[in-house]
Amino acid sequence: MGLRFLNTLRRELETFEPLSPGKATIYGCGPTVYGHAHIGNFRTFLFYDLVHRYLAWKGLRVRFVMNLTDVDDKTIKAAKAAGLTLSEYTRPYAESVIAESDILGIRRLERYPRATMYISEMLWLVGRLLERGLAYRTEDGSVFYDISAFPEYGKLSGTDLEAGRQGERVVDDDYGKDDVRDFALWKGVKPGDDEVGAAWDTPWGKGRPGWHLECSAMALSELGQTLDLHLGGEDLIFPHHEDEIAQSEGATGLPFARFWLHVKHLRVEGKKMSKSAGNFITVRQLLEEGVSPAAIRHQLISAQYRNDLNFTREGLEGSSKAVGRLLDFEERLAGHPVRPDAASTSLPALSDEAVASFTRSMDDDLNVSGGLAALFVFLNRTNTLLDATPALAESERNRALAVLASLDEVLGLLEVGHRARNVDGALEEWIEERIQARTRARSEQDWAAADAIRQELAGRGIVLEDGSAGTRWKVSPHNG
RNA sequence: GGCGCCGUAGCCAAGUGGUAAGGCAGAGGACUGCAAAUCCUCCAUCCCCGGUUCGAAUCCGGGCGGCGCCUCCA
Incomplete structure (x- = not known):
């Protein structure tokens, strides 16, 4: 194998x-x-x-x-x-x-x-x-x-x-x-x-x-x-x-x-963890501090198991950002327009290459750093492609999504990250209502009102993204 | 003392003979009502010295530096 x-x-x-x-x-x-x-x-x-x-x-x-x-x-x-x-x-x-x-x-x-x-x-x-x-x-x-x-x-x-x-x-x-x-x-x-x-x-x-x-x-x-x-x-x-x-x-x-x-x-932080050194950290503590589980997971798996891995607060921030980017990417890809007559693109090739590269690294004594690199190369190239492609063939998009999901069956980063982005139904309804109100304000060029709503949502940890296909929202990474 | 590991950009970290993945941070630019997201460009010659080789971060030798295990700590 x-x-x-x-x-x-x-x-x-x-x-x-x-x-x-x-x-x-x-x-x-x-x-x-x-x-x-x-x-x-x-x-x-x-x-x-x-x-x-x-x-x-x-x-x-x-x-x-x-x-x-x-x-x-x-x-x-x-x-x-x-x-x-x-x-x-x-x-x-x-x-x-x-x-x-x-x-x-x-x-x-x-x-x-x-x-x-x-x-x-x-x-x-x-x-x-x-x-x-x-x-x-x-x-x-x-x-x-x-x-x-x-x-x-x-x-x-x-x-x-x-x-x-x-x-x-x-x-x-x-x-x-x-x-x-x-x-x-x-x-x-x-x-x-x-x-x-x-x-x-x-x-x-x-x-x-x-x-x-x-x-x-x-x-x-x-x-x-x-x-x-x-x-x-x-x-x-x-x-x-x-x-x-x-x-x-x-x-x-x-x-x-x-x-x-x-x-x-x-x-x-560069040292052996011990109680006497004052750098003894439990997962329980980190979670109580509000550190996102996905960030902890990312940092702890980011280096190959036989190599040094230095757990740092700075690294945790980076991990949080990296996972957020992954989640944004998945949403973007899933929401990208499809059209029956869309021309074929290099997306299938990128998808295949991602799996091949990921497998090559992981087969090599579980080189997760290489596996993550394969994933992020896929992310970057696909984003570039999406920027230049108004609509995809549905099969191509679905295949790329399937690859993303497949790699995550191993990495588990999206899996854990999703939990932090889920909100309950009542909040979701309220968010949708506010977005509609803001969209009306924007159509009337009432920027003050639109910004007020953005602020209102931000106060609840919701970030808005205006795109050509309308406004999307997500839970702020810093709240995740 | 015994066994073993490591030293790659500001930080984290791949690459183990053919001229440096990826993440975070930073600089500039594009897009944008604002913002977010995204994209583009830039940012290292790989601790030091010597050797092998057409060619080494990558092999060998010697230094220097950091670390782990050897105490029923994962």
Whole structure:
């Protein structure tokens, strides 16, 4: 299908073909729901969305699952502090991730499994790994993975275990691990865990799952033993994904994921985002400030996922303008006059070229910058053509509109932008009435009255555009 | 210390051997009652030095600068 991804597993571009023709399975590591998701999280989720949409656009039936981690050190600690149970504490955040995803136009997924719902699958995995001699129990009721028993450990991250362990005599008093690099599959119960509902009975004592185990259990049970794609942030390559591989392949004996894609961390105003740097931004905050969802979406998808992306306020303004232009373009094209006897134009060629150029870029490891460029080249050339063409053949116009809609099935910018431009019926009636009044005033050359109405509408966030075909209106971008 | 990334116009960002996409901002012009939208023109030789090559932003070497991961942070 011509689509290539940089597979972290081999660090080179590989042509993507799903294991089962026509169908793709994807697992994306989701957030830990202990607070509101930040824009960095959403760069990642929007990247997931792009993978999801693009594969669907290419004609694949995609089964995409993203987990929500609701039991780990952070959620337990926060729940304890709040005096709530784990589920009481995490539910609002789990809901807000999905609500904000909706607002940003991220397609709903097949499932959003939550770790606490997969305890039995995890126990099965742990049992299996113990059986196969890949794990061992410790005195405190924990179970650790013995990475020395999994020779392929390190293949994803390129970690050379032997080199790192030269002369190392490890004694870890806290956990009693045989080797510092061994990781917890299951953790023995700690004081307070039970009160927040973070302890489960198991054959090896009461306890709760290790973080890495959660993803393996959810991915295997939701998507089968070998996934087509496994996605995550760059920070997860080691140890999280390395550990997932060890667990999953150790248990099944089969390749866990065929392609691993990792998205680079977002920067904010040129710096790493962190609470201490004071540049920690949540999507929730931006939305409360009135920033348009389409602008957020545009900026967060504007760079290819493996490259730096610098999130800036200035850039957000630019994104807002860019999306507004796209919306204006669509309206203009849709409203352009058609005539049965219109001469043919180069519009079909421009339409074809847009799709071809877009596909070429996106096939190249999801080069969204190139994809957006293809779209804007199409916009510019088509506008030029419309300026010079009083009326189009309907088929040509519709085809161009279909191309625009098609590209947006992947980008989702018009989709999200439309929402901000919709107004309710009552307001729309009022707007139409005012426009008619203004048109009368204009026909009488009563410019003062006409301008007064323009101002009146502007006060409600409505912008008017006088054209040869009459007056059109739209919701001001600054109100969107 | 280990692994890796990046350095392209005021800002964001494509391009990885044949003489610089796109977005935003800026300047000038067209159109326009005003405005909006739109169009046209202009605005970079790609951090520095050396090398390979007929030819390099693009490959190699060396600098300088910025950044990420390696701490259950996407």
